[in-house]
Each structure stands twice: as C-alpha cells, then as structure tokens.
Amino acid sequence: xxxxxxxxxxxxxxxxxxxxxxxxxxxxxxxxxxxxxxxxxxxxxxxxxxxxxxxxxxxxxxxxxxxxxxxxxxxxxxxxxxxxxxxxxxxxxxxxxxxxxxxxxxxxxxxxxxxxxxxxxxxxxxxxxxxxxxxxxxxxxxxxxxxxxxxxxxxxxxxxxxxxxxxxxxxxxxxxxxxxxxxxxxxxxxxxxxxxxxxxxxxxxxxxxxxxxxxxxxxxxxxxxxxxxxxxxxxxxxxxxxxxxxxxxxxxxxxxxxxxxxxxxxxxxxxxxxxxxxxxxxxxxxxxxxxxxxxxxxxxxxxxxxxxxxxxxxxxxx
Numbered sequence: 001x002x003x004x005x006x007x008x009x010x011x012x013x014x015x016x017x018x019x020x021x022x023x024x025x026x027x028x029x030x031x032x033x034x035x036x037x038x039x040x041x042x043x044x045x046x047x048x049x050x051x052x053x054x055x056x057x058x059x060x061x062x063x064x065x066x067x068x069x070x071x072x073x074x075x076x077x078x079x080x081x082x083x084x085x086x087x088x089x090x091x092x093x094x095x096x097x098x099x100x101x102x103x104x105x106x107x108x109x110x111x112x113x114x115x116x117x118x119x120x121x122x123x124x125x126x127x128x129x130x131x132x133x134x135x136x137x138x139x140x141x142x143x144x145x146x147x148x149x150x151x152x153x154x155x156x157x158x159x160x161x162x163x164x165x166x167x168x169x170x171x172x173x174x175x176x177x178x179x180x181x182x183x184x185x186x187x188x189x190x191x192x193x194x195x196x197x198x199x200x201x202x203x204x205x206x207x208x209x210x211x212x213x214x215x216x217x218x219x220x221x222x223x224x225x226x227x228x229x230x231x232x233x234x235x236x237x238x239x240x241x242x243x244x245x246x247x248x249x250x251x252x253x254x255x256x257x258x259x260x261x262x263x264x265x266x267x268x269x270x271x272x273x274x275x276x277x278x279x280x281x282x283x284x285x286x287x288x289x290x291x292x293x294x295x296x297x298x299x300x301x302x303x304x305x306x307x308x309x310x311x312x313x314x315x316x317x318x
Contacts, residue, residue, distance in 0.1 A: 003068040003202040004045050006276050008247045009240065010228025019220055025247070036061070036207060043206035047117040048282070048290040049299070051205050055309045056300055060208045062311040064218070065279035069201035073275050085110070085122070085190040087165035088156060088180070093188040095129045098138055101164065111152060111166040114141035117200045120293050122167050125191060156180070156187070165190065174271060200290060203282055211311045222279065222314055229276045241268055281315035
C-alpha cells in the first residue's frame with residue numbers, strides 16, 4: 001500500500017477526478033492483471049520482477065516509470081521502512097536463527113512472496129548474513145501478489161501457529177506489530193532494511209496501446225500523479241494517516257469503523273511517514289539486476305532487454 005499512497009491520497013482528494021481520471025484499488029494481483037488484460041484499466045503499480053515476467057510472457061505492457069522508492073528525508077527524521085522481517089517465535093529473533101530453525105525442525109521458518117522483488121531482497125539479505133545453503137530450504141513461498149501480504153500480516157498479528165516469520169512491507173509489518181502489542185504477545189524484528197540504497201523501486205506499467213495511441217492521456221495522468229505527490233508530502237501527518245486508513249477500510253473492511261479495529265493507543269505515533277518521490281525513469285542497472293536474479297532462479301527463460309521492457313517517452317532513458 002505504501003507504494004500507492006500518493007495515488008490513493010490524490011484519488012481521495014479528487015485530484016484525478018478533476019481531470020476525468022480514476023484510481024482503482026484491487027485486493028489481489030490476479031484481479032489487477034485480469035483487468036489490465038481485459039482493458040478495464042490502463043496500468044498499475046507493481047514490482048520489477050512482475051513487470052519482467054509479464055513482458056517475457058508477451059503480455060502487452062511496458063514500464064513507464066517508477067512508482068515509489070525510499071529517498072533521503074530532508075528533515076533528517078528516520079525514514080520509513082519498506083520491508084521488515086518479523087518473527088513471533090522466540091527461537092527466531094535474528095537472521096542467523098532462520099537456518100538454525102530449519103536445521104532443528106526440518107521445516108522452513110520464513111514466508112516470502114514468490115517471484116517478487118521481496119524475494120530478491122530476502123535472498124540478498126540472507127546471503128549477506130553468511131548463509132551459503134539452498135535458500136529455498138528456508139522459504140515457504142506464498143502467491144497472490146502483494147494483496148496476499150495483508151493476510152500474512154493478519155495471521156502474524158493473531159499468532160497463527162504455522163506462521164513463524166514473514167517478510168512484509170513496512171505498513172503491513174506495522175499492522176502485525178500493532179495487533180500483537182494489543183494482544184500483549186511478543187514479536188521480534190529480524191531486520192528493517194533501513195537503507196534506501198538496498199531496495200528496488202516499484203514501477204508503473206501500462207498497456208502498450210496507451211503509450212502508442214493515448215500519449216496525451218498518459219501525460220495528463222503523470223501531471224496529476226505529480227500533483228498527488230506534492231499534496232501527500234505537504235499534508236499533515238494526521239490527515240495523511242486518516243485518509244489512508246479510510247481508504248484501506250473501504251477496500252478491505254467496508255463495514256468497519258477505525259474505532260473498531262482494536263489498535264493499541266498511540267499506534268499512529270509509531271507509523272513512519274516517508275518522503276514520497278515523484279516518478280522517474282527506471283534505470284537500466286535496476287532492471288538488469290532483477291533480470292539476472294530472476295534468470296538465476298529460472299523464473300526467466302529468455303532475455304528481456306531494457307528497450308523491450310521500458311517506454312522512454314515520458315521520462316527518457318536512465
């Protein structure tokens with residue numbers, strides 16, 4: 001959800017509707033892909049891995065820009081966390097405990113979103129921690145795209161026995177931690193990916209016919225995207241949190257009110273608000289890094305070039 005904050009905030013404030021544009025939120029990746037293929041939507045936010053897999057499968061899409069990335073905060077305050085590995089098991093309190101759990105129990109302790117940039121970052125992190133074994137021995141992979149992470153956060157929050165640890169985006173991780181705090185049960189933070197340099201940006205993909213036949217509409221969208229970024233960055237912390245909470249409840253729990261969520265007192269103060277950057281061209285090195293990783297994992301069987309995957313007509317090449 002963090003990746004779409006300016007879009008959702010701008011939609012709620014009427015920034016897009018003023019120019020006859022609309023933003024639609026989907027629960028699951030399958031729904032958004034189906035809507036894209038059926039030409040019910042023009043584009044969507046996704047990660048680089050998914051974009052590459054779609055292009056490799058001859059899905060008629062191109063990457064037009066980045067959507068979100070962590071950037072330095074000019075105020076010097078701590079930056080928002082983009083991914084956090086959490087554990088509810090007291091035997092898994094640091095990264096080095098993950099392979100030890102596997103050795104002790106024969107079971108994979110860590111749930112990871114399959115074929116995703118999250119898996120890429122998890123792979124890199126565990127290798128950097130010194131693990132030299134088969135990474136897949138440590139993972140229980142989950143499908144369903146980023147919508148499935150909401151369910152994982154809820155399961156971690158309520159203490160589902162089968163779930164030991166999971167790599168979650170920051171907002172979802174905060175939800176799990178708030179819920180466990182309310183239930184007075186412990187949760188352990190294995191890593192917080194604090195450095196923005198460690199993380200890949202998410203991207204905006206669009207159907208090819210949009211860039212071929214409706215370039216003016218695409219330019220209008222990006223003008224409103226920039227306006228929404230400015231509005232989100234200038235908004236008060238309270239307004240931003242309340243707006244996003246309203247949007248999330250409408251999407252996931254339409255009958256609930258914020259007061260009925262059972263979040264612990266003061267939870268708003270624990271939410272880190274990032275600086276929202278304006279979109280830019282995806283860099284060739286970013287695409288190629290994920291491409292090489294996905295090829296090594298045999299997710300990609302053919303080479304996808306930068307020119308094949310990225311449309312430079314709005315932001316140029318990088």
